[in-house]
Amino acid sequence: MLIPCLRARAWFADPGLKLELRTPASLQWDEHGGTFVLKVVDLEVPESGAADAEPGLNLAMLLTPAEALSRGLKEFAARHELPLTPPSGPELAETALLAACHVPGKNLFIFAEAPALVATRRGGTVELMVTGNFQARRVPCRETDLIIHLSKAAMARLVAFVLSQVRGD
Numbered sequence: 001m002l003i004p005c006l007r008a009r010a011w012f013a014d015p016g017l018k019l020e021l022r023t024p025a026s027l028q029w030d031e032h033g034g035t036f037v038l039k040v041v042d043l044e045v046p047e048s049g050a051a052d053a054e055p056g057l058n059l060a061m062l063l064t065p066a067e068a069l070s071r072g073l074k075e076f077a078a079r080h081e082l083p084l085t086p087p088s089g090p091e092l093a094e095t096a097l098l099a100a101c102h103v104p105g106k107n108l109f110i111f112a113e114a115p116a117l118v119a120t121r122r123g124g125t126v127e128l129m130v131t132g133n134f135q136a137r138r139v140p141c142r143e144t145d146l147i148i149h150l151s152k153a154a155m156a157r158l159v160a161f162v163l164s165q166v167r168g169d
Contacts, residue, residue, distance in 0.1 A: 001076045002026040003069065003162075004062035006125060008040040008146055010101050012110050013055045015136050019043040019101055019144065027061055031080055035097060036155035038128075038148040045105065045144070056115070056131035057099055057146060063124050063166050073163045082156035084163060092119040092161040097149040099130045102141035109139045117148065119158060121165045 008021040021043055028039045040059065063069065077084050093116065100111035115132025130148060150158065 001029040001072050003029065003072075004064075005040055005059060006062050007058065007060040008043060009058045010043070010110075010146055011055050012101075012134050012136070014134075015106075015108065015110075017045065017103065017106070017108070017110070019045055019103065019146065024062075027059060029076060031155075034152065036080075036150040036152065038150070039145055041143055041145045043101070043144045043146055045103065054131060055134060056129060057101075057148070058130075059128040059146070060122070060125040061128070061162070063121075063126060063162075066166050070163060070166050073159055073166065077156070077159050077163075080152070080155070082152065082159055084156070084160045086169065087157065087161045087164055090121070092157060093117070094119075094150070094154045094157060096130065096154065097151060099132060099134075099146075099148045101144070101146050103144055104141045105144075107138050107140055108136050109141060110134055110136045117150075117154075119161055126162050126165050 005027040010019040096117045099115040112132030112134045118129045
């Protein structure tokens with residue numbers, strides 16, 4: 001499933017690197033072997049790597065067109081047998097399995113295991129903030145991307161949260 005992504009940024013204090021999406025793109029939602037994956041590609045390393053307030057990842061998903069997005073979320077949930085239990089509050093806090101970025105120009109894989117993910121509504125978007133203890137490893141990679149891995153239970157709650165925001169619940 002693809003959801004319009006207005007913003008994707010990452011800031012890592014070590015190695016002092018910033019990534020960002022220059023133009024709106026799509027946030028891909030998928031499943032691989034029981035792990036759910038959120039992924040944005042085509043991030044760029046800006047010349048100015050000025051620090052954000054806190055190291056981590058920040059994404060903004062557009063909540064329109066509401067009807068198509070609502071239908072897509074319901075189909076995604078049905079296909080993966082995700083229960084759509086209404087969220088209990090105005091934000092969602094989860095522990096992800098992994099959050100990472102690949103940076104081919106520097107042969108870096110920057111990752112955090114068990115990072116904190118917080119989803120909140122900001123106007124016509126749902127913003128995802130991911131923070132954790134990010135580490136860098138040198139590995140060959142082909143595309144600059146940002147990925148978040150979620151368990152089935154966490155993905156079910158995220159789908160239900162985003163669907164409730166689309167509906168305006």
